[in-house]
Amino acid sequence: xxxxxxxxxxxxxxxxxxxxxxxxxxxxxxxxxxxxxxxxxxxxxxxxxxxxxxxxxxxxxxxxxxxxxxxxxxxxxxxxxxxxxxxxxxxxxxxxxxxxxxxxxxxxxxxxxxxxxxxxxxxxxxxxxxxxxxxxxxxxxxx
Numbered sequence: 136x137x138x139x140x141x142x143x144x145x146x147x148x149x150x151x152x153x154x155x156x157x158x159x160x161x162x163x164x165x166x167x168x169x170x171x172x173x174x175x176x177x178x179x180x181x182x183x184x185x186x187x188x189x190x191x192x193x194x195x196x197x198x199x200x201x202x203x204x205x206x207x208x209x210x211x212x213x214x215x216x217x218x219x220x221x222x223x224x225x226x227x228x229x230x231x232x233x234x235x236x237x238x239x240x241x242x243x244x245x246x247x248x249x250x251x252x253x254x255x256x257x258x259x260x261x262x263x264x265x266x267x268x269x270x271x272x273x274x275x276x277x278x
Contacts, residue, residue: 136259138227138241138251139220144259147249149240151176154183154208158194161186161207171252172238175211180246184211187238217242218251224263227256 150164151174161173165188175184186207194202194210202210218227218239227239231253241249 136224136263137220138218138222138224138249141224141251141255141259142220142241142249145255149174149247149250151180151247152207153177154206154211156207157204158191158207158210159203162191162203165191172250174215174240174247174250175207176247182215182217182240182242182247184208184213185215185238185240186211187236215240219243220248224256224259227251228260231256 150168150170152161152164154175154177156175164173165171171189172185172187174182175186177183184207190210190212216230216234216236216239218230218241220241220243231237231239237253239251240247241251
């Protein structure tokens with residue numbers, strides 16, 4: 136199972152925002168879309184950063200509400216780890232666990248084409264386990 140399969144099932148839409156957007160705009164977008172992270176992109180869909188709801192909470196705890204008017208580029212994670220459609224679910228799990236993040240933008244030829252969350256990975260793993268269990272039951276029953 137790979138990233139291409141996850142994107143086929145969930146779609147390729149990604150909430151993005153400009154580096155000049157304010158943190159308040161990010162908060163509104165997160166709430167409106169009911170998502171956990173926003174990818175910061177330029178007008179050519181090149182990934183410039185990422186910011187999550189956890190990042191917002193850390194920023195708020197350290198600086199207070201006055202920070203909401205600042206541009207996201209001052210606070211986003213700039214060294215963004217990404218994946219490609221060819222990466223496996225196992226690789227995603229290892230990477231997300233090792234680096235303690237929940238979202239990986241999917242990039243091909245330098246451009247954003249999707250995003251994978253830890254929830255997407257878990258959903259695929261559960262589906263694969265259920266399919267394997269059903270196959271085993273069928274094999275045993277037809278012996």
